[in-house]
Amino acid sequence: MRVIKDRSIIDDDWSLIRNIESSAPIPEGDVILPFVFWQTNRDQLLKTKKSHAIWIDGSIETESLLDDIDSFSIIALDFPIFKDGRSYSHARLLRERYNYKGELRAVGDVLQDQLFFMERCGIDSFQIRDDKDIEQALNGLKGFSVRYQAAADDTIPISERRKFK
Amino acid sequence: MYKYDDYDQAIVDERVEQFRDQTRRFISGDLSDDEFRPLRLMNGLYIQTHAPMLRVAIPYGLLSSKQLRMLAHISRKYDKGFGHFSTRQNIQFNWPALETVPDILADLATVEMHAIQTSGNCIRNTTSDQFAGVAKDELEDPRPYCEIIRQWSTFHPEFSFLPRKFKIAVSGAEGDRAAAMVHDIGLYLVSNDKGEVGFTVFVGGGLGRTPYIGKCIRDFLEKKYLLSYIEAILRVYNRFGRRDNIYKARIKILVNDVGQEEFGKQVEAEWEHIKEGVLKLEQKEIDYAKSFFTSPIYDDVAADDNSFNEVKNSNDAFSNWAKRNLYPHKIPGYHAVVISLKAPGIAPGDATGEQMDSIANLSDQYSFGEIIVTHDQNLVLPHVKQGDLFLLWQALDVQNLATSNIGLLTDMICCPGLDFCSLANAGSIPIAKQINEKFDDMDYLHDIGDLKIKMSGCVNACGHHHVGHIGILGVDKKGEEFYQLTLGGSSENDASLGDRLGPAIAKTEVANVIGKLLDVYVKLRKEDERFLETYRRVGIKPFKDNVYASN
Numbered sequence: 001m002r003v004i005k006d007r008s009i010i011d012d013d014w015s016l017i018r019n020i021e022s023s024a025p026i027p028e029g030d031v032i033l034p035f036v037f038w039q040t041n042r043d044q045l046l047k048t049k050k051s052h053a054i055w056i057d058g059s060i061e062t063e064s065l066l067d068d069i070d071s072f073s074i075i076a077l078d079f080p081i082f083k084d085g086r087s088y089s090h091a092r093l094l095r096e097r098y099n100y101k102g103e104l105r106a107v108g109d110v111l112q113d114q115l116f117f118m119e120r121c122g123i124d125s126f127q128i129r130d131d132k133d134i135e136q137a138l139n140g141l142k143g144f145s146v147r148y149q150a151a152a153d154d155t156i157p158i159s160e161r162r163k164f165k
Numbered sequence: 166m167y168k169y170d171d172y173d174q175a176i177v178d179e180r181v182e183q184f185r186d187q188t189r190r191f192i193s194g195d196l197s198d199d200e201f202r203p204l205r206l207m208n209g210l211y212i213q214t215h216a217p218m219l220r221v222a223i224p225y226g227l228l229s230s231k232q233l234r235m236l237a238h239i240s241r242k243y244d245k246g247f248g249h250f251s252t253r254q255n256i257q258f259n260w261p262a263l264e265t266v267p268d269i270l271a272d273l274a275t276v277e278m279h280a281i282q283t284s285g286n287c288i289r290n291t292t293s294d295q296f297a298g299v300a301k302d303e304l305e306d307p308r309p310y311c312e313i314i315r316q317w318s319t320f321h322p323e324f325s326f327l328p329r330k331f332k333i334a335v336s337g338a339e340g341d342r343a344a345a346m347v348h349d350i351g352l353y354l355v356s357n358d359k360g361e362v363g364f365t366v367f368v369g370g371g372l373g374r375t376p377y378i379g380k381c382i383r384d385f386l387e388k389k390y391l392l393s394y395i396e397a398i399l400r401v402y403n404r405f406g407r408r409d410n411i412y413k414a415r416i417k418i419l420v421n422d423v424g425q426e427e428f429g430k431q432v433e434a435e436w437e438h439i440k441e442g443v444l445k446l447e448q449k450e451i452d453y454a455k456s457f458f459t460s461p462i463y464d465d466v467a468a469d470d471n472s473f474n475e476v477k478n479s480n481d482a483f484s485n486w487a488k489r490n491l492y493p494h495k496i497p498g499y500h501a502v503v504i505s506l507k508a509p510g511i512a513p514g515d516a517t518g519e520q521m522d523s524i525a526n527l528s529d530q531y532s533f534g535e536i537i538v539t540h541d542q543n544l545v546l547p548h549v550k551q552g553d554l555f556l557l558w559q560a561l562d563v564q565n566l567a568t569s570n571i572g573l574l575t576d577m578i579c580c581p582g583l584d585f586c587s588l589a590n591a592g593s594i595p596i597a598k599q600i601n602e603k604f605d606d607m608d609y610l611h612d613i614g615d616l617k618i619k620m621s622g623c624v625n626a627c628g629h630h631h632v633g634h635i636g637i638l639g640v641d642k643k644g645e646e647f648y649q650l651t652l653g654g655s656s657e658n659d660a661s662l663g664d665r666l667g668p669a670i671a672k673t674e675v676a677n678v679i680g681k682l683l684d685v686y687v688k689l690r691k692e693d694e695r696f697l698e699t700y701r702r703v704g705i706k707p708f709k710d711n712v713y714a715s716n
């Protein structure tokens with residue numbers, strides 16, 4: 001599958017599993033698992049797999065990830081519909097407050113015109129909705145050349161740049 | 166007033182190009198209706214009954230004459246020659262063609278204007294006091310803070326897809342003319358016991374179908390924490406506000422569900438993390454914003470001109486106008502002039518391109534080129550010398566802009582209603598017309614005095630009917646337009662929501678019923694009691710009796 005990562009399109013082997021019983025056997029290969037599944041099978045997962053990826057939906061409390069945050073190489077943030085903006089807050093908290101350094105991947109209804117905002121919140125990879133042209137979606141990252149706010153991507157607020165002649 | 170620097174200009178210019186591309190992709194079919202909707206909404210573009218409607222932002226209601234001329238130009242070139250000033254201190258164009266909207270935005274960008282975040286589930290235009298900078302009861306001009314909030318909220322990456330729209334108002338005076346109590350966040354500039362100026366913070370006020378008055382969550386917020394505190398509120402709301410039901414998605418519902426105290430605690434806990442971070446305002450940032458809102462150079466002998474009083478004594482029409490349409494200015498000899506956009510027969514808040522041009526010229530001539538849009542859908546020339554008032558009045562009169570009804574019954578607030586809005590249950594402009602026709606006797610209107618009638622065509626309450634002294638809400642009864650009346654609302658310091666008068670009344674009866682309400686008022690009022698005060702003293706019963714008993 002192709003995803004946008006660090007502003008280029010790459011082939012990627014991770015597959016996302018949204019629905020799985022917590023009691024189910026651990027799936028083979030590179031899989032992004034629901035956080036609840038990960039929590040239930042944590043010890044076994046840590047033993048059997050080298051890298052770990054979880055998927056969280058908007059209603060999760062970001063704080064509940066903290067104990068294991070360093071174990072994850074990918075955290076997939078869900079956008080069930082693009083209007084649901086909760087994951088923007090999760091992304092910023094993970095990056096800015098909890099110092100998460102791994103990959104943050106937007107999944108779900110991920111569209112060109114939201115990428116600029118997502119990237120600003122610290123999301124660095126994007127699984128564009130299937131029916132959309134991923135090459136064209138890349139344009140969404142061009143966004144604006146200036147921004148008013150500091151955020152995950154840019155810690156210098158406009159007030160610093162202005163210098164107030 | 167605020168002047169764009171290269172950063173501000175780059176943002177609006179790039180926005181025009183971005184929206185041009187989005188519109189092109191929509192027209193070519195790359196973007197579905199559903200996908201285009203939030204994009205166009207973030208640019209103030211609605212698709213409504215007849216055509217798209219474009220809402221242009223007027224930050225805290227302040228316009229330069231150059232900007233107003235551009236709005237006049239847009240009304241002629243892309244619309245049917247008029248614009249509609251809204252209760253959000255913005256302007257709406259009701260007839261632009263979709264494919265011309267990028268060009269309109271490009272024209273606006275040349276005068277430092279845009280339509281960014283004038284709709285959609287994001288932070289909207291921050292509103293303020295229409296007499297900011299001139300009112301005598303002002304502690305501090307709120308507009309520098311509005312501008313700071315405007316910049317922080319523009320394309321805020323985290324808060325562009327909130328559960329629902331979000332409105333902030335800032336008031337800097339004793340008298341609240343910004344209706345801050347009925348905003349998602351209402352900020353009041355106050356001074357504490359040490360004499361420092363900061364903000365009192367209210368959250369969760371709002372109208373719509375479940376109206377609430379705002380709740381205070383912080384008595385005193387130091388100025389440097391303005392943005393970090395608002396960001397904390399927004400983050401709690403973005404994470405925990407309801408998204409399952411559009412009618413329960415405003416922050417007022419969240420505040421009410423978790424409780425004022427608990428909500429305040431959550432905000433403070435979030436704030437603790439960020440208060441000392443990059444959002445903390447340095448004094449130089451505040452000073453920079455303030456540097457744009459300095460007073461013009463006033464004429465210090467303006468008060469010596471006596472011609473004003475002389476003409477007033479000899480000209481009744483002028484004297485009536487001066488009585489209603491002037492607002493006291495902090496500088497002796499100056500007045501803020503309210504230009505009524507409520508002439509009989511005109512939809513409240515509408516102005517033609519020609520009128521806009523002439524107001525722009527008059528503001529250059531008499532008011533340092535500034536114009537302010539009010540929440541009541543009128544315009545203000547904020548600094549006019551008393552010696553110029555008579556000439557100004559004559560010039561306004563030529564343009565049908567000298568109706569002397571500010572604050573009176575016919576100075577109604579009215580949403581677009583069934584005539585333009587696809588959500589409407591009932592018309593509101595025709596009701597305004599009906600009221601204007603029945604109450605055409607100026608002496609009677611002046612005798613009735615202060616009266617705020619506010620009218621909405623459906624429960625979304627764009628006309629703020631809940632806070633009208635008399636509120637009128639259009640409802641649909643088996644396919645017919647009916648009107649639900651409320652009494653006793655107010656959006657000022659004594660904010661209150663109106664009480665329901667009784668069963669909805671038929672369309673043809675609205676003006677008559679208002680007449681009956683006023684009969685009761687005239688009979689029961691004491692000395693110079695206003696309608697609202699009489700109502701609060703005597704209660705709803707006598708009004709109810711007089712309206713429904715005879716039916």
Ligand code: SF4
Pocket residue numbers: 580581582583586587588589590621622623624625626627628
């Ligand atoms: S109150 Fe209703 S009818 Fe009036 S403008 Fe708002 S949505 Fe439309």
